[in-house]
Amino acid sequence: MRSLTFRGVSVRFGHGSHAMTAVDGVDLEVPPGTVVGLVGESGSGKSTLARAAVGLVPPSSGTITLGDTEPGNPRRFAPRLARPRHIVASPQARRRRQPVQMVFQDPFSSLDPRMTIGESIAEALPRRRDRHAEVRRLLQLVDLDPGRSGDLPTGLSGGQRQRVALARAMAAEPEVVIADEITSALDVSVQGAMLNLIRDLQRAHGIGVLFISHNLAVVRYISDVIAVMYLGRIVEIGPAADLLSAPRHPYTRSLLAAVPRIGSTLDDESAADGGGWRADILDAGPPDPHQPPAGCRFHPRCPIGPLAFPERSDCIEVDPAADAPARPHRAACHYVTDAPADRSVGRT
Amino acid sequence: MHRRQWMAALRTPVGAVAAGLVAVLVVLAIIGPAIWGDAAGTTDMGSINAPPSAENPLGTDALGRDILARVLVATRTSLGLALAATAIGVTIGLVLGTLPSVLGRRSGRAVVTLVNFLVAFPGLLLALFFAAIFGVGARGAVAAIGLASAPAFARLVQTLSATVAGRDYVAAARIAGVGRARLVGRHILPNIAEPLVVSATTGAGAALLAFAGLSFLGLGVQAPTYDWGRLLGEGLSHIYINPVAALAPGVAVVTAGLAFALFGEASAAALGLRATRAPVTPRPPVEGLAWAGGEDSDVGTPPEDVVLDVQNLTVAFGAGAGAVRAVDGVSLTIRRNEAVGLVGESGSGKSLTALSVAGLAPEPAVVAADRLHVNGCSVLGASDRQLATELGTSVAVVFQDPATSLNPSMRVGRQLAEVVEEHEGASRSAALAEAVQRLRSVRIPAAQRRATQFPYEFSGGMRQRAMIGMGLMGQPSLIVADEPTTALDVTVQRQVLRLLRDVQRETGAALLLISHDIAVVSQMCERVAVMYAGRIVEELPVSDLMNAAHPYTRALLASVPDMSVDLERELATIPGQPPEPARRPVGCAFAPRCAFADEQCTAEDPPLAELAAGRHAACWHPQTTVAVPEVAPSRMGGH
Numbered sequence: 001m002r003s004l005t006f007r008g009v010s011v012r013f014g015h016g017s018h019a020m021t022a023v024d025g026v027d028l029e030v031p032p033g034t035v036v037g038l039v040g041e042s043g044s045g046k047s048t049l050a051r052a053a054v055g056l057v058p059p060s061s062g063t064i065t066l067g068d069t070e071p072g073n074p075r076r077f078a079p080r081l082a083r084p085r086h087i088v089a090s091p092q093a094r095r096r097r098q099p100v101q102m103v104f105q106d107p108f109s110s111l112d113p114r115m116t117i118g119e120s121i122a123e124a125l126p127r128r129r130d131r132h133a134e135v136r137r138l139l140q141l142v143d144l145d146p147g148r149s150g151d152l153p154t155g156l157s158g159g160q161r162q163r164v165a166l167a168r169a170m171a172a173e174p175e176v177v178i179a180d181e182i183t184s185a186l187d188v189s190v191q192g193a194m195l196n197l198i199r200d201l202q203r204a205h206g207i208g209v210l211f212i213s214h215n216l217a218v219v220r221y222i223s224d225v226i227a228v229m230y231l232g233r234i235v236e237i238g239p240a241a242d243l244l245s246a247p248r249h250p251y252t253r254s255l256l257a258a259v260p261r262i263g264s265t266l267d268d269e270s271a272a273d274g275g276g277w278r279a280d281i282l283d284a285g286p287p288d289p290h291q292p293p294a295g296c297r298f299h300p301r302c303p304i305g306p307l308a309f310p311e312r313s314d315c316i317e318v319d320p321a322a323d324a325p326a327r328p329h330r331a332a333c334h335y336v337t338d339a340p341a342d343r344s345v346g347r348t
Numbered sequence: 349m350h351r352r353q354w355m356a357a358l359r360t361p362v363g364a365v366a367a368g369l370v371a372v373l374v375v376l377a378i379i380g381p382a383i384w385g386d387a388a389g390t391t392d393m394g395s396i397n398a399p400p401s402a403e404n405p406l407g408t409d410a411l412g413r414d415i416l417a418r419v420l421v422a423t424r425t426s427l428g429l430a431l432a433a434t435a436i437g438v439t440i441g442l443v444l445g446t447l448p449s450v451l452g453r454r455s456g457r458a459v460v461t462l463v464n465f466l467v468a469f470p471g472l473l474l475a476l477f478f479a480a481i482f483g484v485g486a487r488g489a490v491a492a493i494g495l496a497s498a499p500a501f502a503r504l505v506q507t508l509s510a511t512v513a514g515r516d517y518v519a520a521a522r523i524a525g526v527g528r529a530r531l532v533g534r535h536i537l538p539n540i541a542e543p544l545v546v547s548a549t550t551g552a553g554a555a556l557l558a559f560a561g562l563s564f565l566g567l568g569v570q571a572p573t574y575d576w577g578r579l580l581g582e583g584l585s586h587i588y589i590n591p592v593a594a595l596a597p598g599v600a601v602v603t604a605g606l607a608f609a610l611f612g613e614a615s616a617a618a619l620g621l622r623a624t625r626a627p628v629t630p631r632p633p634v635e636g637l638a639w640a641g642g643e644d645s646d647v648g649t650p651p652e653d654v655v656l657d658v659q660n661l662t663v664a665f666g667a668g669a670g671a672v673r674a675v676d677g678v679s680l681t682i683r684r685n686e687a688v689g690l691v692g693e694s695g696s697g698k699s700l701t702a703l704s705v706a707g708l709a710p711e712p713a714v715v716a717a718d719r720l721h722v723n724g725c726s727v728l729g730a731s732d733r734q735l736a737t738e739l740g741t742s743v744a745v746v747f748q749d750p751a752t753s754l755n756p757s758m759r760v761g762r763q764l765a766e767v768v769e770e771h772e773g774a775s776r777s778a779a780l781a782e783a784v785q786r787l788r789s790v791r792i793p794a795a796q797r798r799a800t801q802f803p804y805e806f807s808g809g810m811r812q813r814a815m816i817g818m819g820l821m822g823q824p825s826l827i828v829a830d831e832p833t834t835a836l837d838v839t840v841q842r843q844v845l846r847l848l849r850d851v852q853r854e855t856g857a858a859l860l861l862i863s864h865d866i867a868v869v870s871q872m873c874e875r876v877a878v879m880y881a882g883r884i885v886e887e888l889p890v891s892d893l894m895n896a897a898h899p900y901t902r903a904l905l906a907s908v909p910d911m912s913v914d915l916e917r918e919l920a921t922i923p924g925q926p927p928e929p930a931r932r933p934v935g936c937a938f939a940p941r942c943a944f945a946d947e948q949c950t951a952e953d954p955p956l957a958e959l960a961a962g963r964h965a966a967c968w969h970p971q972t973t974v975a976v977p978e979v980a981p982s983r984m985g986g987h
Binding site: 055106109112171188190192218244254256261262 | 523526808840919
């Protein structure tokens with residue numbers, strides 16, 4: 001098992017004045033046997049990063065490598081990803097195992113409606129072994145009745161379809177699985193079972209998982225490491241327990257404060273956050289990704305930034321990403337020291 | 349493969365006529381030349397250009413040949429050439445259409461450009477051009493018409509493939525390492541085959557007409573062979589002597605063209621049926637649907653400040669014995685200033701309940717209730733006009749997906765202004781000013797400028813705020829919010845929820861909040877109603893949620909991970925699936941998934957009974973332990 005490593009990965013769409021940088025210089029590692037949770041609002045680039053990892057979109061710069069496969073190695077992994085057309089175009093690549101697999105958000109569009117679930121799974125099998133037995137084994141692996149391999153996806157519920165999608169990903173014997181919002185289309189009663197399943201599979205097979213979700217409670221439950229994305233960048237990353245109990249970046253803190261909890265009211269989270277944050281600053285809408293703000297990208301919404309403290313002009317002028325590696329949690333914020341040392345949220 | 353749909357299509361008038369015509373044409377094409385070939389070829393110098401007679405029902409031509417026989421014999425040639433031309437067009441179209449998916453990006457784009465260029469030419473012009481190149485004759489005409497029809501077909505294939513190629517299952521196959529050509533063959537073509545078949549069928553009709561035209565002009569079939577177009581040309585020169593000689597081949601062309609077009613229509617209908625129709629399942633009979641018209645009667649009188657008063661609401665699909673009750677006997681009252689949450693899983697009937705309350709139940713649904721009043725006015729008996737004027741102003745609805753609930757082609761300000769114009773008869777400019785004011789009140793920055801923008805220029809949260817602003821235009825007394833924040837991120841969700849709550853407090857409106865997220869409901873509402881399989885199974889104050897009595901409510905609460913759930917333990921799950929409305933079990937609908945179920949549960953349906961003041965549960969074994977029980981960690985597939 002090898003680590004999936006993103007080094008300075010950027011993904012740009014469009015040309016000229018219409019260009020948009022969806023992912024901007026992301027450094028991230030998914031070690032074997034580890035679940036890395038990736039959170040952030042829609043449009044922050046989480047899904048684009050996921051699609052780049054499996055070669056569905058080409059990164060415009062940076063490298064995505066599996067293990068320490070250096071450039072120059074004939075079996076290197078990254079160049080194939082950088083030009084995703086060749087992943088499927090080259091006949092040699094076709095029957096080779098694809099070590100990075102992905103499970104999609106919508107189980108109703110991720111299975112071909114004309115193919116039986118057995119055929120869908122068999123398609124991802126790397127070699128022509130005993131396909132029938134393999135499909136049965138994989139269906140059992142995701143707690144589905146192996147006798148249903150001849151069923152079409154129409155006969156299955158959302159949770160069952162998502163299990164099939166997971167079985168298809170496991171069929172390729174992956175080293176890393178990208179799970180892009182895999183529970184957000186499922187009912188809450190099914191969501192728990194799906195989370196238990198992916199956690200069991202990950203532990204049993206020692207695979208790395210990049211788990212993308214906007215649901216912090218779900219990410220907290222499943223992740224060892226949590227990375228927070230904002231406008232194409234990772235603004236904070238750290239071990240899950242640390243990050244949740246002592247978030248450094250104000251964006252992470254505002255995300256944690258916004259998580260709805262039973263027994264809380266809409267007013268008390270921001271108050272509980274201690275800072276007396278001005279709701280009007282947080283309520284500012286997300287900025288236009290075509291024209292990201294200068295300096296710190298979060299400054300137009302930041303409760304501890306120039307809007308609240310006019311003297312903090314460096315937030316507008318200096319990009320905090322440059323010094324991020326030196327700060328705790330690699331936080332992209334000039335004023336991380338303002339972070340509260342402790343929060344009630346944690347790994348209890 | 350799907351015989352039932354095809355049989356159903358055959359039973360429609362269009363399908364029956366199409367099938368009949370096609371059958372006649374096919375039979376004629378097969379047996380025609382054998383039976384009438386001699387008569388059609390025999391020259392009779394004794395009766396040249398004869399009018400219709402007993403011997404020659406349609407008269408004879410310039411060489412004394414029987415015209416009826418010739419028309420019948422020409423069926424094979426006419427159909428054969430039309431089908432050959434269609435085959436050429438479809439083949440070239442398929443190749444050109446799928447090439448962009450198989451080739452790399454650059455060469456793919458070149459093919460797309462070529463097709464776009466070719467589509468710009470009118471088909472008939474292309475056909476004449478190709479006919480000139482290939483020379484006069486049947487072979488040239490087939491090639492000409494085939495080539496002329498290819499670009500349009502290629503464009504259709506391209507468009508359909510592009511749609512399918514964007515689906516996740518194609519992406520998944522690419523990740524699995526499936527090659528491009530295989531991708532087209534296995535995933536793209538099978539999923540676009542139906543519209544292509546329909547299009548090819550109608551294309552065959554067009555080819556038939558085009559061929560008749562070319563032959564008529566003398567560019568198609570040459571003597572001694574003949575098709576309908578040529579017969580038409582020959583007959584036309586004698587139209588004043590024997591009009592039937594020209595009419596007969598004309599009728600044949602029109603009939604055959606019609607047969608193809610209708611056949612295409614019928615197959616489109618059959619395939620369309622298949623796409624939309626759910627599998628037919630046996631359904632238990634539903635009693636007491638005799639009042640299915642939607643009459644309501646007065647049962648008691650509600651207190652003064654009750655805004656929404658629902659008694660025994662039933663929403664059924666289908667009629668008579670096959671009716672399925674998706675909502676089955678829901679009763680709910682909401683007072684002024686009160687917020688009530690409705691929670692449940694998908695299919696529990698919570699959205700249907702909300703839509704029925706707003707008079708927006710989807711078309712085939714039969715809504716009935718003992719009482720369904722908003723502000724004392726009945727929603728059920730009301731005409732569409734009454735609904736529009738009374739409900740339109742007193743009920744505001746906020747839907748889940750703000751991207752689809754605003755008209756994408758209309759400026760946001762105009763859409764809001766329309767509401768004021770409609771309900772208050774305000775002038776255009778006054779209404780627009782009011783709309784800007786509303787956008788400002790839902791905290792949209794730079795409201796004046798934003799009002800002139802289109803919905804796509806708004807972010808998701810901003811659209812939802814605009815929707816709430818739109819609901820406020822009519823000063824509602826009831827706000828129905830159906831999963832208003834499900835599509836939004838947590839920070840935006842909180843903003844929208846706060847706005848909704850502020851608006852509700854300011855206007856004193858009643859709020860019915862539908863959500864699958866109990867935490868959201870607990871933040872917004874005073875009371876919660878939990879729905880399962882079309883019924884309310886528990887109703888309780890939010891503050892009592894942790895002491896819920898119904899095992900389903902407890903299981904639902906336990907299965908949602910929150911920020912304090914124990915990471916070392918597996919998440920609690922509810923085994924099995926909720927029953928489909930058509931397959932509600934006897935007794936308690938939750939019994940098959942319930943840890944506390946016994947014989948009584950599977951035999952008798954528990955009524956919604958009062959446990960304490962303000963607390964109701966439909967359960968034979970209401971739980972009374974204080975904390976949410978330890979649900980055994982079980983890993984169940986959703987079998």
